[in-house]
Amino acid sequence: MKVAKNTVVSIAYTLKDADGNVLDTADADAPLAYLHGFGNLIPGMEKALEDRDKGETFEVVIPPEEAYGSFDDDLVWELDKDQFGELGEVEIGTQFVLETEDDQVLVTVAEIKDDVVIVDGNHELADETLFFEISVVDVREATPEEIEHGHAHGPGGVDDYDHDD
Ligand SMILES: [Zn+2]
Structure with a gap:
């Protein structure tokens, strides 16, 4: 077959x-x-x-x-660290579902700066x-x-x- x-x-x-x-x-x-x-x-x-x-x-x-697919800059967000209060410690590599205006996107924490967390919804490949x-x-x-x-x-x-x- x-x-x-x-x-x-x-x-x-x-x-x-x-x-x-x-x-x-x-x-x-x-x-x-x-x-x-x-x-x-x-x-x-x-x-x-x-x-x-x-x-x-x-x-x-x-x-x-x-x-x-290609890397899409629109799938990278900068979030206020304050917004993570409820989630406790975030680390690089942490994954969660981000609610955007019209979608839900699985994102990975890519970078943590003083008061912002940069998350990336692109596939790792x-x-x-x-x-x-x-x-x-x-x-x-x-x-x-x-x-x-x-x-x-x-x-x-x-x-x-x-x-x-
Ligand atoms: Zn089945």
């Missing part, structure tokens, strides 16, 4: 940045399982996997626009070109329930009993 919409694909992969640093991996004995064609992976990855066979291994270079080596460990037909939910169940996917959508 080939990778196509409505198949559940199990992949092993190594993700490196442009300098060759390993950012993430999934081993063949504990692969990532995802439902293809539902935007569960970054666009460049799903595109590269389309029509692949079980057992194939390949490399793909994914530019930011097909990965986690924004602006990065991603270098993947991917192996297709398995391809199977999705169940009607998986298609209804829009994600894979079972090993490597969303745990069947631990999600509510």
Whole structure:
């Protein structure tokens, strides 16, 4: 069976940045399982996997626009430290959901100055070109329930009993 919409694909992969640093991996004995064609992976990855066979291994270079996007200055906010009173100590790397006028954005504390805290809502891999080596460990037909939910169940996917959508 080939990778196509409505198949559940199990992949092993190594993700490196442009300098060759390993950012993430999934081993063949504990692969990532995802439902293809539902935007569960970054666009460049799903595109590269389309029509692949079980057992194939390949490399793909994914530019930011097909990965986690460009760095957006509009997603960086300077907040008064006073506003954090209730939250107690904030540290660099602390993550929380920021309520903006029209959205909720997951932000990370990037910098702390005397009385301001600079938070960043960009993905940590924004602006990065991603270098993947991917192996297709398995391809199977999705169940009607998986298609209804829009994600894979079972090993490597969303745990069947631990999600509510
Ligand atoms: Zn589900």
